[in-house]
Amino acid sequence: MPNYSYTCASCGTFTIRQRMSAQHQTVQCPTCSQMASREFQAFQTYQLDQHVKKRIERGQEPRIVKGKDLQPRTQQKQNVSRPWMIGH
Numbered sequence: 001m002p003n004y005s006y007t008c009a010s011c012g013t014f015t016i017r018q019r020m021s022a023q024h025q026t027v028q029c030p031t032c033s034q035m036a037s038r039e040f041q042a043f044q045t046y047q048l049d050q051h052v053k054k055r056i057e058r059g060q061e062p063r064i065v066k067g068k069d070l071q072p073r074t075q076q077k078q079n080v081s082r083p084w085m086i087g088h
Contacts, residue, residue, distance in 0.1 A: 008036040 005015045008029040014036070016027060029036045040057060048056075 005039040006036040007039045008034055
């Protein structure tokens with residue numbers, strides 16, 4: 001059975017050994033019984049530069065984008081000029 005790491009808001013990080021078929025997104029913290037979310041740990045990150053390690057860890061979290069932050073879509077010009085189709 002593999003080990004999975006989780007982060008509790010009040011207790012911090014802890015590791016649990018679980019079956020691969022178990023639910024892994026959230027579990028109860030063994031100390032305070034609050035729900036803790038799974039923490040992604042890339043393989044052999046201890047050898048990486050700290051900036052690269054942080055970027056890998058941040059890349060696993062989804063970005064939240066609001067509609068007002070998006071750039072407005074620009075309409076493309078339709079290119080209807082087809083001189084070879086004049087006689088058709």
